[in-house]
Amino acid sequence: MGQLIAGPFAAKTLADFGADVIKIEPPGAGDPLRKWRLLKDGTSVWWQVQSRNKRSVALDLKSSDAQEIVRKLAGEADVLIENFRPGALEGWQLGPDVLLELNPRLVMLRISGYGQTGPYRDRPGFGVVAEAMGGLRHLTAEPERVPVRVGISLGDTLAGLHGVIGILIALQERQHSGRGQVIDVALYEAVFNCMESLLPEYGAFGAVRGPAGSALPGIAPSNAYLCNDGAYALIAGNGDSIFRRLMAVIERPDLAADPQLADNAGRVARVGELDAAIGTWTSKRSVEEVLKALDEASVPAGKIYTVADIADDPHYQARGMVQSLLMDDGSQLAVPGIVPKLSRTPGEHRRQAPGIGQDTDAVLAEVGLTPQQISELKRRGVVAGGNP
Structure with missing residues (x-):
């Protein structure tokens, strides 16, 4: 549950290794990422990476009927991932107090800009802001020049990876306790966690590390x-x-x-x-x-590699890091391979990214709804997609 980058990246990572990931997105436009950056046949090619191996169910979460469907799904799920603003789930009666009561084994990953607590919890948070607050942006510049951003949404991706770590830890712990728990990942904290000796150097010496361009301060050459x-x-x-x-x-x-x-x-x-x-x-x-x-x-x-260097590099190719995806129109699309490499249970690209609500009918049937009930929910605009 959620959209764009951080939560979906965490879910994509798990889906690559066999998790049955059901993506909830709004009817109509769906996840905004579907229209971000360069489009092919009206859909972002990024979408083919971020949503591969997932199933899509289109639900209007403002509807009480859709909220009840989410409760049914969460009642049977191992993990729920969400990256709405803090309080959004609670407003839909889908907070941890409700879902963990229904399914005490549920692991809930909650990703937000500033976390579920603290004075900034209600502020909107994006990756670029998290990179600045986490200390990274201050360092990414030439001395005396304007700090520049990393050209990708690094804060979101770091938060997604920290979320995956939290999920795997919680699932491992659940084997002993039998209980799920809530994982609270803040974007700025995921960035800050990667800032190496920045804080202890300040604490011990009052040293405020500044930008150093292409050099690595304190390590030479x-x-x-x-x-x-x-x-x-x-x-x-x-x-x-x-x-x-x-x-x-x-x-x-x-x-x-x-x-x-x-x-x-x-x-x-x-x-x-x-x-x-x-x-x-x-x-x-x-x-x-x-x-x-x-x-x-x-x-x-x-x-310094450009993407053209990456696509042509024999080492990338030998390790399966540049793969070719057959699109519906018969064309080939280059997509990144799967990381990390596991010897016995490697990840795989099992299915293309879904259309909006492509799997609505199948998933709702799995949680006990009849074809008649699904048709009625579609008629009322609560759900969308699925079989004609």
């Missing part, structure tokens, strides 16, 4: 270096032995042997000097020449 073909090589030479190999490749044995540069602390103190030396070397070579030399020396390095 690790940066993006311009090559003579205009591309950038990302080089991570921050391990002690890796650093010495890197210096050998760029023909700076003096730096490799310098005792002040033997550990990270010493290298951080002279990071400008190191970046200049590496940059001088890369500036005389193409990015492919740079990467070949560093790969031969076992120095971690890479180039």
Whole structure:
């Protein structure tokens, strides 16, 4: 229950590995994601990724009859995922007090901008705001420049992944207690949870980390270096032995042997000097020449991939990360593969993303509604879709 990104991403992840996911969406337009970004035959190609392996039931949740259908579904479900504003479910008499009474084994994942409690709980929350509040946006800039956003909805995706973790933990615990529980994921907290040493550095030293462009503050050398073909090589030479190999490749044995540069602390103190030396070397070579030399020396390095690079990369292809989906019109659509890779029970792309309410009739029949009852609910606009 919910729309767009965070909750549906969590459900997509579970669906990839065999969960029977029933997506509830409003009759008519359905989930707004169906019309986001680039469309093919009137539907977003993103939808084919976000809603693969799911079934769709179209319900008007403002209707008491639709709310009763949700209660029937929740009464038999293992997990309910929702990402409405806090209080929305309670307003429909679908809150945890009701649903856990009906099904004490139910695990409820609730994703929202600021969580179910606290002074900000009722504020509308989107991923970009969460990225800023979580501390990420402050760091994504060149010094003295306007902070930029990551070009994807990272806050939503991080929240979805944290939600999946919570679901798996709760299901594992349920094996012992026999009871479900509520998982409260806030978008900003999911971002904040990934901010590494940001808070302890402030707590211990009063240090407010600022933006550092392409560098990684406090770890050296690790940066993006311009090559003579205009591309950038990302080089991570921050391990002690890796650093010495890197210096050998760029023909700076003096730096490799310098005792002040033997550990990270010493290298951080002279990071400008190191970046200049590496940059001088890369500036005389193409990015492919740079990467070949560093790969031969076992120095971690890479180039900045565009999606065209991703689609053509043999490693992506060998690991099944670029898959081809046969569309209804006979065309092929490139879609991402499934992560993570499980040895015995790998995920699979079992079915295309559904049309709005495509599975309404089948799902409602599974919870005991007769064809006559379903027809009457359709006539009244409570449900939509399904069989003609």
